[in-house]
Amino acid sequence: MNLKQLSQMLELSQTTVSRALNGYPEVNEETRRRVMDAARRHGYRPNPSARRLATGKAGMIGYVLPTGSAVDIDPHFVEFLSGLGDYARAHDFDLVLSPADAQDEETTYRRVVANKQVDALYVSSPKPADKRIKLLEQLGLPYIVHGRSEGLHFDYPFMDIDNEGAFHEAGRLLVQLGHSRIALINGQRAETFAVFRERGLRNALAASGLVLATPMIRSFAMTEENGYRAARSLLETSPRPTAIICSSLIMALGVVRAARDLGIEIPKDMSLIAHDDVFPWLKPENFSVPLATTRSSIRLAGARIAERLAARISGLEEGKSGEVWPVDLVVRGSVAGAPTRANS
Structure with a gap:
């Protein structure tokens, strides 16, 4: 069926x-x-070339993907991309990944905007006073930030979770259970979600x-091996x-492995709480001790993010509003009262 x-x-x-x-x-x-x-009932799908000519829109959402030997494939990013892709596919948007030198992303952003390759961009893993957000403000293309950047002196559209509140509640629970020596194994300090989580705790x-003493903090890229090394x-410090x-x-997979190697029982000797991004292939209730x-x-x-980008492209969303989602604290068997043994 045609138009x-x-x-x-x-x-x-x-x-x-x-x-x-097209969402006008x-x-x-x-x-x-x-x-x-x-x-949907009759299987109509617009001709991309005709739609572009008629609307001036490419029907594309863009992402500038840092590449290079120092950049790892992050399963958190892949899971995020799956959600974005599900929405984009269902609403006839395509996703364009533009590879960029991790040390010079600005050049790629300028090229993508100048070539009119996409209708909107999203920014992930924001850093304090993030230069990418400043640049997109100047370039004028619709965009949304996944996360927040501190130190910018203007409003910008973003979607984030309450990282500070989440780790505040986790820390408060542990304090209520009598813990006073609480450690944090965090993401990389350069990213603001990690800043918020440390601040909350x-x-x-x-x-x-x-x-929260400095020797009780470890900050790494969020991999199982880094979780193991940090734990x-x-x-192995005293008192631990x-x-x-x-x-x-x-990272919690690595923490559990380290505790097992050292003969430390969870939660008898050590309580453990982790952030759950809700991976379909890694469930906290399936850990050897169900994980809080x-x-x-x-x-x-x-x-x-995809829904809001589509709305910004069509003009249904204007302004530079941010939204912060609350985070649930789910208590399971990995937390208990603080142990009383001298070496704990």
């Missing part, structure tokens, strides 16, 4: 149908739903007169921490 046939069937003009399919704000919601439902301890270095809060389930977590789906975050 003309779809329009005749719905008794609407081709212009109205085209605008409804002047089409009312009832008409938009009617057109979208009919298009630090404030939770401070509220009870405790201190070993913490658990009685609880660890970890920034990823993947702060939980927020990174896949749903990807879908939400």
Whole structure:
């Protein structure tokens, strides 16, 4: 079925149908739903070239992908991308990845915008005073940041989870259970989610007169091996921490392995809480001791970013609003009262 046939069937003009399919704000919601439902039922798919000519839109969401020997494939990013891709596919958007030298992403951003390759971009893993956000403000292309950047003196559109609140609640729970030697195995300090998580835990301890000491903090890329190394270095100190809060389930795999190698029982000798991005292939309840977590789906975050980008492309969303999702604290068997043994 082509556009003309779809329009005749719905008794609407081709212009109205085209605008409804492409999310123009002047089409009312009832008409938009009617057109979208009919298009799905009859298998109508717009011709990409014709849509671009008619609307001036490429139908593309872009991402500048840092590459190089120092860049690892991050399963958190892959899961986020899956959520973004699910939404994009269902709404006839394509996703364009533009590889960039990790040390010179600005050149690629400028090229992508100048060539009009995409209708909007998203930015991930923001850093304090992130130069990419400053650049996109100057270039004028619609964009959204997954996360937040501190130190910018202007508003920008973002979607984030309450990292600070999540780790504050995790820390408060451990303090309530009598823990005073609490360690943090965090993501890399250059990224603001890690800054927020450290701040949340630090404030939770401070509220009870405790201190998150520098020797109790480890910051690494979030891999299983890094989790293992960080946990070993913490658990081989004396006195060792009685609880660890970890920034990823993947790192927590390494923490559990390190505790097992050292003969440390969870939660008898050490409590453990980790952040759960809700991976379908790694579930906290399936750990040898069901793992207490702060939980927020990174896949749903990807879908939400795509939804907001589509709205910004069509003009349904304007301004530079941010949204922060609350994070659930799920208590399972990996937390208990602080041990009383002298060497714990």
